[in-house]
Amino acid sequence: MPEPTASLRRRRLVRGGSAVLVLAAVAGYGVVQYTSSPGPAQPPHCTVAGEGETASFTMRPRQAANAATIGAVGTARGLPERAITIAIATAMQESSLYNIDYGDRDSVGLFQQRPSQGWGTVEEIMDPVYSAGQFYDHLVEVEDYLTMPLTEAAQEVQRSAFPDEYAKHEPRASLLAAALTGRSPAALNCTVGEDGVDPFLAAEVPERIRAEFGELPVGADGELVTVGLPSAEHARRGWELAHWSVAHAAELGIERIQLGNRVWEAKRSREGWREDAARSDSALDGTGGGSMGDELVLSILAPPESGPATE
Structure with missing residues (x-):
């Protein structure tokens, strides 16, 4: 992906309020390499972090x-x-x-x-x-x-x-x-490498959410998908959706997920959930606490209009 396009997308993804869950989907086929640390490529994998003495x-x-x-x-x-x-x-x-x-x-x-x-x-x-x-x-x-x-x-x-x-x-x-269930924030990470992900149609996201999570108040407007939630559920439900998204990232072609001041990106996925310096003043501090506003906003970039990628 050319850098100017990627930079433009990132600017569009972070617009709006401080409480956002952001997903970006891009088209492209290829052999995806998975690594959890610098060195030889590893098989595709997701990691669940343990607490205390519990092993990951x-x-x-x-x-x-x-x-x-x-x-x-x-x-x-x-x-x-x-x-x-x-x-x-x-x-x-x-x-x-x-x-x-x-x-x-x-x-x-x-x-x-x-x-x-x-x-x-x-x-x-x-x-x-x-x-x-x-x-x-x-x-x-x-x-x-x-x-x-x-x-x-x-x-x-x-x-x-x-x-x-x-x-x-x-x-x-x-x-x-x-x-x-969102009780352990930022505990699940999936590494998807830098070679691209399969194409995904952004229009399907609301239906996938409804099919799996039930009739959440999901609204779609072009590249924006909003999910309204009761205030008491924001932090936990936000991480539940974020972990669901990262688990499905390889399948759905998700390039970027943002929740408050925490961000996951496919091209930097081996780094896991990172703090976004531009959003460091977010109310969500990554520990599951804080107020997140009245809704989550999922911003999704559809595949290029030139048509679906081919193998």
Whole structure:
């Protein structure tokens, strides 16, 4: 991307109030190199930061994106973080967080649900939003699921032949849930390198948000997408959306995300969430506190009008 164009886009992205979540999407194909530190290129990965003595861990962007969808569907239903932890741990065991179209007998999808057992059609189950919703529908019917051991709650839903296997995923699922519910700010980073990302149509962003987060007050006007939120939810919901965006960055072609004075950029993604010097006076200080105004604004740059990129 020519530097004058990139500079112009950055100026457009930071206009407006101090409480903004900014996403930029650009067109372009190519082999994307992923690195977490200077040196040889590493495989595509996302990193979830641990707290205190809890170790961080990495995963593929597709796994992070599926986990983010599971988290969004759970919070859209008003479920607590514990429910999301159970769901993510279950999907880790059943499919390693990949939306696979095969499994034991007729099992498919993130949770290996079976059409023959009434979970839905194959097409429905292969939709991560639908399959996550089905899991939560059954989970909330389990009495005391929030207080029982995770492996027991998961087994009540799944009826697995290996019920003890869910427990081993709880530490990592807990870290992911903390990030994806916004409780742990700037805890999830995905590295996407400098070689470009797949094209993405900005017009689809509002529909993707509604499909995964529910009927948020999302408005679109050209390159601007606004999300109105109650004041009490700003910091946490802001980071929830920001982490969802970075988890889907490789898939959706997101070039830039800005939340208050914190910014993530694809071309500098190995640096993680950085403080934007131009926005250092933002009310959001990156610790999850502060007032963020009455709405989040997502500014999205559509692919060039010259047409979609070709392989």
